[in-house]
Amino acid sequence: MEKSTLPRHVGLIMDGNGRWAKKRLRPRSFGHSAGMNAMIEVAKRAKELGIEYLTVYALSTENLINRPKDELEELFNLLRKYFSKHVKQLYKAGARVRVIGDRTPLPEDVKKLLDDGEKNSPDGAAFTLVFAINYGSRSEILNAVNLLRGSDDKADEAAFASKLYTDGLPDPDLIIRTGGEVRLSNFLLWQAAYAELYFTPVLFPDFTPAEFDKALEEYAKRNRRYGGL
């Protein structure tokens, strides 16, 4: 794939783990675990192709409020596993992790693993895997508004963007959602202003690198005009 038609930053809404597990008469946690494996493979593919940032929606603020306690605990366990074990492969490949979202209500040990995951990332990496955890765009935007309220200066786009969790990240060029729903669900609303959107019915655990390539091929065909002709 040519570099010029490759997105620099891809956002990924990983939906469909629960349905994938249900089809196999297995608990939802089985689907999340398979989802984590799918995510690891897609991240490898993204890095190999030269994509610079992949942001994965691992837990929304709404998930944290509405999912049963035991399912949340399973998701935290996956985070524990990823950030204590798998992340090392990423470092070895010279890549970084970053976490966006409100970490305050997360279990203390998970918070520490996320903090360490960022701190221990190698410098100047060509690929960053960004985890959106307890992330919600509306609260991110409100938080930015509150941070700017003390200033008398009129906020411009750059000043506003610098108060978002994504400060320093380029806007996503492509957002992919698996699992058949056709909505953004409070994911990167400000940042996705000009993103191309790609929706697929494939349930996330079945979203292989080959499925990811399909999304990239579709992106390469689209003509991005940013409001011009």
Ligand code: FPP
């Ligand atoms: C939505 O599927 C998915 C989630 C709420 C969690 C996504 C998390 C992963 C793929 C694991 C990621 C990796 C780590 C390290 C946490 P759903 O359960 O809503 O699926 P459904 O719509 O079929 O019920």
